Amino acid sequence: MKIIFFGTPAFSTPFLSALINDESVEVLAAVTQPDKPSGRGGSVTPCAVKVLAEEHGIKVLQPLSLKKDPDIQKQLEELQADVSIVVAYGKLIPQSILDIPKHGTINVHPSLLPLHRGPSPMQWAIREGDSETGVTIMVLDAGMDTGPLLASEHLSLDLEETYGSLVTKVHAVGPTLLLNTLKRFVAGDIVAVDQDDSKATLTTLLSxxxxxxxxxxxxxxxxxxxxxxxxxxxxxxxxxxxxxxxxxxxxxxxxxxxxxxxxxxxxxxxxxxxxxxxxxxxxxxxxxxxxxxxxxxxxxxxxxxxxxxx
The missing domain is CATH 3.10.25.10 (Formyl transferase, C-terminal domain)
Known part of the structure; x- marks a missing residue:
């Protein structure tokens, strides 16, 4: 199975590692956001996904814009991927890019969709005092986490849960859930279920x-x-x-x-x-x-x- 991986921060790397280490998966390329200045010195630092991809000899693509870059569509089409995987890429991906692989694009979202759509689902779950959250694998469309659902895993939230401890819980179950769902999805063994938009909640980017x-x-x-x-x-x-x-x-x-x-x-x-x-x-x-x-x-x-x- 040939895939393209979209992701940027350290949160994404356990998922990429799981794909790299699975013998049935070939990661053709990793698409990440461009390198950005960081720290007090403002030195340009590559993101965690780029570092991991390059360690394994995986091609890295860093378009300034998936909509405006004249070459990215052609580059992705030439890879002839079976499916794209998105884990915290950090930007909305246009439908024309989502549709390139044979089986489309699936996304890992750390909430029980349709709850907590958007960029800050783990923070929202803790802030709102939720008793549980989870990891959802979904078909990605051009909306904000609005696509059909493929699979989910529930996670309980402790009374002293922190963002860091919740990330650890997500990483403990998410990569395995992704691999199992990916294989069943490509084999045609999963029927995607539309989200109930009436139950949706939306998170925002934190400032x-x-x-x-x-x-x-x-x-x-x-x-x-x-x-x-x-x-x-x-x-x-x-x-x-x-x-x-x-x-x-x-x-x-x-x-x-x-x-x-x-x-x-x-x-x-x-x-x-x-x-x-x-x-x-x-x-x-x-x-x-x-x-x-x-x-x-x-x-x-x-x-x-x-x-x-x-």
Whole structure:
């Protein structure tokens, strides 16, 4: 079976590895987004999928635009692939590209579609307090995760689930689900089922501003955001003119009876009140500094006691 793989970040690489290591699959090419500057120095760094593909001698294509690049359609057609696989490519793929392979294109989406369509399904599941999520294999069309469903695997969400721990769960089941579904799909052994659009929910691309704490929001909602936005954009608040990232928190029964956003230092621990309760801050990160335990932060920043964060 000859495939083209579309993917960009490290999240995609376990799926590509599974395809590379399967004797019945030949990965003809990997299509990724162009290299981008990263880090403080702004050096151009190849994405994780490109690095893995080149390690295995797989052709890498990095079009600036799948719609506007005059050569990409021809390059993909010449590969004569049986099917394309998409795992977090990062951009919508036009129908003309999806239709090139003999069997079309299938996509791996880390939610139980039609729930949490769009670019941030894992963050949404944690942020919304869902008790479960999953991995769905679907036929990709030109919409936003709207195509017919092929298979899914349910995953339970723990009360302390973080984005990182959920990624680990997805990687534990997703690659095997993809391989099994791919083989049955190409063999014609799966009947695709249309999604129920009336049950669909949509996620959006997260920006840095989405991570800012609104202290008038409930403590449970803030605590879930800290776990959901662990990788990006992080959850932060303003301490004077400085951005202070809240890396780890927990709901507390400590009562300070102060305005929302006010810091209380008590017995070497750091608490912040919200509109309906109190959060204990376990780890923080100042701008340009490494993450640190709250106890260590307090020792060097005792003046934060009584300050109202905004």
């Amino acid at each position: 840095r501003d989405d991570g800012r704490v609104v202290w008038d929001e409930g403590i449970n909602a803030i605590e879930r955001k800290v776990r959901a936005y662990q990788a990006w954009p992080g959850v932060w608040t303003m301490w004077g003119d400085e951005r202070l990232k809240l890396s780890s928190v927990r709901v507390s029964d400590f009562l300070a009876d102060v305005p929302a956003g006010t810091v209380t230092i008590h017995e070497g621990r750091m608490f912040v009140d919200s509109v309906d309760g109190t959060l204990e801050i376990l780890e923080v990160q100042r701008e340009g500094k490494p993450k640190m335990k709250a106890e260590a932060f307090i020792k060097g920043n005792a003046s934060i006691d009584g300050v109202q964060l905004v």
